[in-house]
Amino acid sequence: MSISIKQALTEGQQFISQSDTAALDAELILLHALNAHRNILFTDPDKRLTQDEYALYQTLLQRRENGEPVAYIIGEQGFWDLMLNVAPHTLIPRADTESLIDWVLEQNVQPKRILDLGTGTGAIALALAKEFPGAQVIGVDLIPQAVELANSNKAKNNINNVQFFQSSWFENVPQEPFDLIVSNPPYIDERDEHLSQGDVRFEPASALIASQQGLSDLYLIARQAQEYLTQQGCLLMEHGWQQAQHVSDYLKQQGYVKVASGRDLAGQWRFSFGFKAQR
């Protein structure tokens, strides 16, 4: 006997009750299995699932019960005002990273050339490209599948002023100066206990882990970015909540000026920035 949408939601929520967001997760997974819009939950809650829909729903619920993030299960995640495809080759964009976009907008400047290093899904590059339609944005990633994913998100969101290509940090980036270089690089220490907890267990090491207590990529970018910044150019980097002091000290050591840090939604110091040294 088939069950209704309403019953499926209750059943799903119970099945994945270990999740802190079981009700929302069950809803997103069910809508994905039905390939339906959220409206159906209100307009047709008694509609019966077909056998195939129910079987798919159960398979997806099992993946969630195994701890897999909902975004990987349904293949999508919202970021800023965009809907992005996600895949296990790179990080699922986080709401905390939106604080960097907020910070850029608060500066009241109109950057003409923007570079996003370690673009992943293209989240930062696409959000900035949309906010600054007159800007030329480049996003690079080491992982070719991430570049492919970012390109799919460019098409999905119909954003044209952005170009994605493969590069290990600055390696393939043309040395034409940028007004803004932004990055959310890997910054977790390989011994960090959080790596064995929650969503990050399913995300690739290439998006998470860096040597030197997680600081090596942040430092490398800080060292190399100056060569790629305009005179007034700014480097803005996300980092871990305990890394602000290290990163801002390093930026100052490298000669950046007006160095400071900013907070994420939870009030933690989660990004730092500096402007190109006056030479």
Ligand SMILES: C[S@@+](CC[C@H](N)C(=O)[O-])C[C@H]1O[C@@H](n2cnc3c(N)ncnc32)[C@H](O)[C@@H]1O
């Ligand atoms: C923390 S994720 C950030 C993804 C995306 N920018 C975001 O905020 O959601 C770091 C990204 O850096 C990329 N990455 C790691 N090493 C890299 C390298 N040497 N050069 C370029 N990208 C790299 C990873 O593939 C991953 O997509």
